[in-house]
Amino acid sequence: MTVSETFLRYLVSIAVFVTALSPVVLILLLIRDWKGKKLW
Amino acid sequence: MNPVNSAVLSAEIGWLILALFSVVWIFLGWFWGRKAKQLDEFMLAGRNVGMALGVATAMATWVTSNTTMAAPQLALQLGIWGMIGYSLGSIGLMLFAPMARRIRTLLPHGYTSGDFMRLRYGKTTWRIFLVISLCYAFGWLISLGMAGGVLIHALTGIPYQLGMTVILTICVIYTLLGGLRAVIGTDFIQTILILVGVVILAWLAIDKVGFADMHSAVLRERPELLNLLMPAAIMFLFNNLLFGIGEIFHSNVWWSRAFAFREGVGFPAYLLAGLMWVPIPIVAGFVALTTPALGLNVPAADMVGPMVAAKLLGVGGAVLVFVIVFSALASSLDSLLAATGDFITQDIYHGHLNKQADEAELRKTAKFVIVGLGVLTWLLCLPRLTTLAGLLYFMGPFVASAIWPIVAGLYSEKANATAASLAMLLGTALGLYSYFAIGFYVAALVGALVSMVIVLAGMVFKPAGFDWQTLNGRRQT
Numbered sequence: 001m002t003v004s005e006t007f008l009r010y011l012v013s014i015a016v017f018v019t020a021l022s023p024v025v026l027i028l029l030l031i032r033d034w035k036g037k038k039l040w
Numbered sequence: 041m042n043p044v045n046s047a048v049l050s051a052e053i054g055w056l057i058l059a060l061f062s063v064v065w066i067f068l069g070w071f072w073g074r075k076a077k078q079l080d081e082f083m084l085a086g087r088n089v090g091m092a093l094g095v096a097t098a099m100a101t102w103v104t105s106n107t108t109m110a111a112p113q114l115a116l117q118l119g120i121w122g123m124i125g126y127s128l129g130s131i132g133l134m135l136f137a138p139m140a141r142r143i144r145t146l147l148p149h150g151y152t153s154g155d156f157m158r159l160r161y162g163k164t165t166w167r168i169f170l171v172i173s174l175c176y177a178f179g180w181l182i183s184l185g186m187a188g189g190v191l192i193h194a195l196t197g198i199p200y201q202l203g204m205t206v207i208l209t210i211c212v213i214y215t216l217l218g219g220l221r222a223v224i225g226t227d228f229i230q231t232i233l234i235l236v237g238v239v240i241l242a243w244l245a246i247d248k249v250g251f252a253d254m255h256s257a258v259l260r261e262r263p264e265l266l267n268l269l270m271p272a273a274i275m276f277l278f279n280n281l282l283f284g285i286g287e288i289f290h291s292n293v294w295w296s297r298a299f300a301f302r303e304g305v306g307f308p309a310y311l312l313a314g315l316m317w318v319p320i321p322i323v324a325g326f327v328a329l330t331t332p333a334l335g336l337n338v339p340a341a342d343m344v345g346p347m348v349a350a351k352l353l354g355v356g357g358a359v360l361v362f363v364i365v366f367s368a369l370a371s372s373l374d375s376l377l378a379a380t381g382d383f384i385t386q387d388i389y390h391g392h393l394n395k396q397a398d399e400a401e402l403r404k405t406a407k408f409v410i411v412g413l414g415v416l417t418w419l420l421c422l423p424r425l426t427t428l429a430g431l432l433y434f435m436g437p438f439v440a441s442a443i444w445p446i447v448a449g450l451y452s453e454k455a456n457a458t459a460a461s462l463a464m465l466l467g468t469a470l471g472l473y474s475y476f477a478i479g480f481y482v483a484a485l486v487g488a489l490v491s492m493v494i495v496l497a498g499m500v501f502k503p504a505g506f507d508w509q510t511l512n513g514r515r516q517t
Binding site: 002004005007008009011012014015016018019020022023025026027029030032033038039040 | 085086088089090091092093095096099120123124127221224228231232235236238239242243246251252254255259266302312316318319320322323326329
């Protein structure tokens, strides 16, 4: 595997993983704000 | 290469999705906006927005249709650094985090970024800033309107003018009904749709093409895209960083949120939104690198994203990309309509045309302005003048030249009005010159550099001695 292929593989894999976690974080924050009556 | 018919969805499915979105967004706009009787409620969602909605609205607004359509385009033009350069746009969100906290503290009764420029530097600098900010706002509105038309046409065959008209109309109606509360509420749902959608697309692209095939096909047909030392791409990387910072620092879209977030929310909300935004252009953009492996012949660069999705996933992919880009588009368009509406209402109407206007008049005017903005954007979008990225980057020097006047004005009492005005004028002029003389990828860089030198020279040779209390006043309404 070349350097550029390895770089591409890791870059994209990490980006997909972090993006997949984001909705979970947002929904947890929403539940916290909702319970604390701090939604808006 | 196999030429691909871009219209992979039937017009009937396209209209059905548009109708569903219209009903949902307009109902939510009405529902969340029905109690917004006061000016603060309509323009700033009661100045009480919490962390979850704060993070989501910052993310959704910054994930524009340009992120989902121009990121693949840039990946195809500038390769790996094109994607990374785009993702550096997130630095602007992160750097705005401490500024959001300071803005809310210094201007507890503020409405717009124009309020700050007027109180901090006086009328001349404020008016120059108004021109820059309005040019940018219209540039962004046009690019969003055009993106809407392009997307619908690419995916469904519905004529460009018709698709663009429908998207603009939907956004104008729900922003009109619900003000910033409707914008922020819908932004949360749109953020979730965008994130889930791009992850599904990326996952399927990896699964169907794979890194090895993707890499070898790009290496064979477009080896320059994998060159980690591509000079234009590295220049683009820094240019995009400054462009993103300039866009966020000056635009009322971000200032209105700093005013709208409840106390203590601005800093963590912008920081977290920036961190979670970093990977999105990479996830959205890398699918373009599958075009050589898929043997796709892309007729227009800004159609890369939708075409790859459709080729990979058929009708399901086309529907998915439609939902993603429509959400990205609506979440930015509604924010821009609301924030530019506030800007024109407060800084043009209240600041210049009717200084005695009361709250009720301003609220009514804000609604007229939103409709007017929609109509004007529609007229400007009708002729499809340039490619999306080209239009976007033409605004680079305008916004980059405003970075230093704003930052120095917020943090140093030494920043003076003459230097701030000159910085914006000369920064924009020389940035535009370099745009045409060298290329789009250096325009923001030159604009920011010229502006920095002038502002810093002004602070050294003619320090102003500004009194911060001046910013704390409430404008008479």
